[in-house]
Amino acid sequence: MMFREWVGITRQKYGELVQVLKKSRQTLQGWYMKSLALSKNLLTLDVRELVEHLVCHIREAGTAKNQFSNIKAWPQWFRGVLLCLIFALTLGASSTMLWGNLSYESRALENELLIQKSRFQRMAYEAALLETRVDRVGAIEARFGQMLELIPAELEVVHVLDQVNKVARESGMKLQSFRPDPEIIEEAYATLPIHIELSGSFDAVGRFLEAISRLQHLVTMDISLESKEAIPGKLSLTATLKAYRGDVPKKPGNGEIIDGGLNASR
Numbered sequence: 001m002m003f004r005e006w007v008g009i010t011r012q013k014y015g016e017l018v019q020v021l022k023k024s025r026q027t028l029q030g031w032y033m034k035s036l037a038l039s040k041n042l043l044t045l046d047v048r049e050l051v052e053h054l055v056c057h058i059r060e061a062g063t064a065k066n067q068f069s070n071i072k073a074w075p076q077w078f079r080g081v082l083l084c085l086i087f088a089l090t091l092g093a094s095s096t097m098l099w100g101n102l103s104y105e106s107r108a109l110e111n112e113l114l115i116q117k118s119r120f121q122r123m124a125y126e127a128a129l130l131e132t133r134v135d136r137v138g139a140i141e142a143r144f145g146q147m148l149e150l151i152p153a154e155l156e157v158v159h160v161l162d163q164v165n166k167v168a169r170e171s172g173m174k175l176q177s178f179r180p181d182p183e184i185i186e187e188a189y190a191t192l193p194i195h196i197e198l199s200g201s202f203d204a205v206g207r208f209l210e211a212i213s214r215l216q217h218l219v220t221m222d223i224s225l226e227s228k229e230a231i232p233g234k235l236s237l238t239a240t241l242k243a244y245r246g247d248v249p250k251k252p253g254n255g256e257i258i259d260g261g262l263n264a265s266r
Contacts, residue, residue, distance in 0.1 A: 157192070160243050164196060167211040172204035173237070190245050198237040205235055212241075219243050
């Protein structure tokens with residue numbers, strides 16, 4: 001289609017639109033004038049004439065309703081506008097539903113992306129710390145091995161008594177009581193709790209505790225100090241000493257305790 005033809009058709013349609021608008025304006029003006037005249041006539045009518053006029057108006061309305069139901073009787077421009085309006089409403093409703101579904105899926109994907117991103121960052125952080133943790137575990141294992149070397153495979157009450165008595169004598173403490181409890185078997189080691197009571201000066205107590213910490217056996221102590229009122233400057237030391245050994249006896253199926261060649265019962 002040539003440009004001139006397109007311009008001519010546009011001018012023609014524009015002229016038709018102007019004519020339709022003029023006719024619509026004239027129709028509205030006529031309807032307004034008729035309504036105004038009808039209102040003036042209604043004000044001058046009596047009750048009987050008013051009822052007759054209403055009956056006639058209802059009949060005319062029924063005829064107009066029948067004409068409105070007949071789509072073929074509608075003006076062409078009105079049918080076009082109505083179809084465009086229906087199409088626009090349908091398109092808007094469909095777009096709203098489709099956009100709502102896409103928006104919901106988009107938000108779900110964004111949330112999933114944030115979750116995966118956070119998970120990846122956490123895994124990357126763990127991977128970055130892996131070498132450091134391996135070194136730390138190696139250091140802990142080395143320290144644990146050193147501590148295991150301090151724990152003897154055998155632990156005799158008499159041997160512990162000799163060591164405690166020797167340390168007390170060298171520190172200036174007097175061993176008053178030595179009461180061992182039954183050995184407690186743990187999963188990886190055995191514990192021998194011993195209750196002791198000693199007496200001596202404050203300096204002697206300090207030397208005794210320092211010497212106990214240097215014993216060959218791994219020893220822990222829970223201590224309680226009390227001063228003796230009868231003897232000024234003297235302290236009474238009550239302690240629960242715990243000595244450890246690492247060769248834990250195994251329990252066979254018959255319930256007897258064996259210790260890999262060592263005496264199982266002491």
